[in-house]
Amino acid sequence: MQRANEHHATDDVLELYAMNRLSGPELDRLEEHLLICQSCQDRLAAEESIRDGVRAGGAALEDMREQPRWRWPKLGWGLGLAAAAMLVLAIGFESGLRPTVGTAPAEILLAASRGGEDAAAAVPKAGQPLAVILDLQGLPQLPEYKLEVVDAGGKPVVRSNHVSQNNQLRASLEKGLQAGAYFVRVYAVSGELLREYALRVRD
């Protein structure tokens, strides 16, 4: 009787696999072994459970720590701030709050939704600078995300890393995009695809 892969996976190997850090012949051996070994499947599931738990809990703890605490400013500072705010408002009203002209970036809000799409939604123009705001509501809260914009053929056009603010990701595409259809993808740092949005750019 021929035996292959007689030994179980070590804890270290399972850990590396759960973190997507295993590669090469070691990866091949482990995945073959996992096909037939229930014990190692269970151990891997337990490892991934710890990984997911720490990520979810750790991200939430970090988010709690980052929430700024409002403190009433001291009286002197408070009066100064109020005066400055009134000055800004006065200038604003005086100037009529004219919108800026020229090549201001188009703000594009991308949100996940169910049901019919809004046909009147804004469509950016080709070459126009874009400020893309991605709504992350419903996604795991992580300290950092990877952003990727691909064209209709799946070819990456933009790749960057971002930190979320108020459950949103903001990305600037200063040169805009060429006309066409695009997918904007948000990944966890580990490479897991979290959400995908569609974006169309007109001529």
Added chain:
Amino acid sequence: MMANELADETAEDRPISAQPCWADLVEKIKLNNPDGMEELYRVFSRGVRFYLCRQLGPQDLDDRVHDTFITVAQAIQRGELREPDRLMGYVRTIVRRQVAAQIEDKVQSRKQAFDLDWGLAVRDGGHNPEQAAIQQENQQIAVKVLKSIAPRDREILIRFYLWEQPAEQICTEMGLTNTQFRLLKSRAKARFGELGKRKVTRRLVPFSERNWREIPLKK
């Protein structure tokens, strides 16, 4: 001896249970022997299901597992498996191709859907309300468990799993040797897992029973 080394030693020294003779199994399948198919399914079904579920999720899992076995059996009958002893590797290759094909199908169908009815929002990778509630609850449990373990253990877990820092960086920044890091991580994981199970069990215990258990005996 470090906990992790002990675990490694145990894992390495523990042989897996008896496997079938791959050559005999392949021969049965080539001859279209029903016992062969049954044995193939018995040996691999859990692992194939585990892999596919992990990569693609639980949707249509039964169909995908079934397709995998059909593909493997047909390939063996066509003589495509040159080395019967490599059956495990061959099954793995087939499963990986299934996963790649599924992902490619999804990408293509998304492109087609986009062309037919485009909009600013296409795919919601989030959960339905019930799943969102479960995820929220799990997150709260995870937060409580992290808060209840030692700060240094918590830091190691967060650095390793959330920030995905390599061991060397964690050791340098926390002033640990590699041995200390491995031991502390092993302990932290065990503690996190143990506390996590306890908190889930506590939630499942009926309220009246839980209260009864918590009343201290007065002496």
